[in-house]
Amino acid sequence: MSEARAAAVVRALRRATGYVRLYGPRHALTEEAVRETAAALDGLIGDRAGIMLGAADDTLFLDGHALGLISLQFNAFVREVLAAGIETVIATPPVSHADAAALVHLIAGEGGGPTGGSIVVNGAKGVAVAADDTTPVARLRRAYTRSLDALRGFGRSVVDGDPPTLEDTAAVVKDLLDKSLENPAATLLLSTVKSHHEYTFYHSVNTSILSLSLARLTGLPERDQVVLGIGAMLHDIGKIGVSRAVLQHPGRLDADQWAEIRRHPQLGAEAILRAAAPGEELAAVVAFEHHARFDGSGYPRLVYHDGTRHPHGEGGHHHGHGHGTGGRHPLHFYSRLVAVADTYDAITTRRSYRRAESPSRALQVLLAEAGRSYDPDFVTAFASMMGIYPPGTFLRLTSGAVVMVVSPSPDPGAMPAAVVVRDAAGNPVAAPEPVAFSARDIVDQVGPAALGLQPADVLESLPAGV
Ligand SMILES: [Fe+2]
Numbered sequence: 001m002s003e004a005r006a007a008a009v010v011r012a013l014r015r016a017t018g019y020v021r022l023y024g025p026r027h028a029l030t031e032e033a034v035r036e037t038a039a040a041l042d043g044l045i046g047d048r049a050g051i052m053l054g055a056a057d058d059t060l061f062l063d064g065h066a067l068g069l070i071s072l073q074f075n076a077f078v079r080e081v082l083a084a085g086i087e088t089v090i091a092t093p094p095v096s097h098a099d100a101a102a103l104v105h106l107i108a109g110e111g112g113g114p115t116g117g118s119i120v121v122n123g124a125k126g127v128a129v130a131a132d133d134t135t136p137v138a139r140l141r142r143a144y145t146r147s148l149d150a151l152r153g154f155g156r157s158v159v160d161g162d163p164p165t166l167e168d169t170a171a172v173v174k175d176l177l178d179k180s181l182e183n184p185a186a187t188l189l190l191s192t193v194k195s196h197h198e199y200t201f202y203h204s205v206n207t208s209i210l211s212l213s214l215a216r217l218t219g220l221p222e223r224d225q226v227v228l229g230i231g232a233m234l235h236d237i238g239k240i241g242v243s244r245a246v247l248q249h250p251g252r253l254d255a256d257q258w259a260e261i262r263r264h265p266q267l268g269a270e271a272i273l274r275a276a277a278p279g280e281e282l283a284a285v286v287a288f289e290h291h292a293r294f295d296g297s298g299y300p301r302l303v304y305h306d307g308t309r310h311p312h313g314e315g316g317h318h319h320g321h322g323h324g325t326g327g328r329h330p331l332h333f334y335s336r337l338v339a340v341a342d343t344y345d346a347i348t349t350r351r352s353y354r355r356a357e358s359p360s361r362a363l364q365v366l367l368a369e370a371g372r373s374y375d376p377d378f379v380t381a382f383a384s385m386m387g388i389y390p391p392g393t394f395l396r397l398t399s400g401a402v403v404m405v406v407s408p409s410p411d412p413g414a415m416p417a418a419v420v421v422r423d424a425a426g427n428p429v430a431a432p433e434p435v436a437f438s439a440r441d442i443v444d445q446v447g448p449a450a451l452g453l454q455p456a457d458v459l460e461s462l463p464a465g466v
Helices: 002-023 030-044 069-072 075-083 098-106 134-162 167-182 184-190 198-217 222-233 237-239 255-261 262-276 283-287 335-349 361-370 375-385 455-459
Strands: 049-056 059-062 065-067 090-092 119-122 393-395 402-407 416-424 442-446
Touching: 002 030, 002 059, 002 069, 002 075, 002 098, 030 049, 030 098, 030 335, 049 075, 049 416, 059 069, 065 069, 065 361, 069 075, 069 134, 069 455, 075 134, 098 119, 098 222, 134 167, 134 184, 134 198, 134 222, 134 237, 134 262, 167 184, 184 402, 184 455, 198 222, 198 335, 198 375, 222 283, 222 335, 237 262, 262 283, 283 335, 335 361, 335 375, 361 375, 402 455
Parallel strands: none
Antiparallel strands: 049 059, 049 090, 059 065, 090 119, 393 402, 393 442, 402 416
16 A cells, blocks of 8 residues: 555654754654654655655645545645645655655755755756646545644634634635535545544544534525534634643543643633624634533533523433423534534544544444433434444445445435445455445444554545545
């Protein structure tokens, strides 16, 4: 898999570049990461005469082919490479340690670039690579990277205390709405992208994509969908005010650390309110309420506008809207909708303290909590939108082949559309083809980690029309 080898190169380069900035070019950790970079480049070259890596706009290319998922996952690093004036890198074996080091230093802004010959770097006047914006998937990916940019920008303005605005966020949410209409199934697949490096931002974009897809089903007017999408996109922005040590704490949190985490809904809501134009205020409500639960549990504790409390825990299960509360609910329906999408993406993501659950397991968790933690109407709508086997689910069939679900089944009785990603012998399939199967053909589900494959990776190589 060239993609896996290319990802190894980018990961090693990013680590080495980070170490140069942190510890300097001579540090042992830097040297080790440079060695890994050279080895990863040799691994990518394999028995070829050489390779050319290119960067244009938001996209990395290997020998002219777009590396879609890698571009998305390493989006911030791609920007650094371009900012260093690098558009193409040609590497021939064996890649020397000195050239790998010089490339790293160049990206880190600490040197003039390789001179040895095993790596040749070209800047803006080098080989031109056209940005890939020709397919619905490429346009979606661009909308995704623009969303990451908007989040980074908004986060920076919060930290720096610049006059904040939701203009960029509103623009990217509109863009996501437009591009997802072109291909709703691909949009759901793209929302499975994960980044351990920038977990919160990728999680935020995914939550926004899933919330917008669900909001479309509710028949909400588009202008309101945008405000809801902004709220979903920025729901966790308050985490920027929570210390890194607490956010990345691997074990159980103590009382003080918990208290700090629990501030993020309010911090986020305040930042959004400062930035909101008239009509956008409800985005702040989403951030404020996204950890408050349907039954009144969660945080912060909410009260009705007349000052009475939600009857948390009383009467056990609540079904339907505001049972026993005269149809009132303290949580705005945007918040109840976004909470479902937020939870689904969080459960399907690997964290330092637990593994990623499969899409259908995440649906089970939501269904089990419907009427308690989550609004049952939105859970039901979400479950029917995703289907029994949500897009991105890997299934092993009796034939031994592994298939990936690419779009939900059109009706509850039918099997979803899927493509083959591993043949009966377990070998990777170069070009995934659609396959028909029945419920009896399914042996079990396979996690992405076990396959070494991500749903969004397959998305990039799907045949047209799937
Ligand atoms: Fe949160």
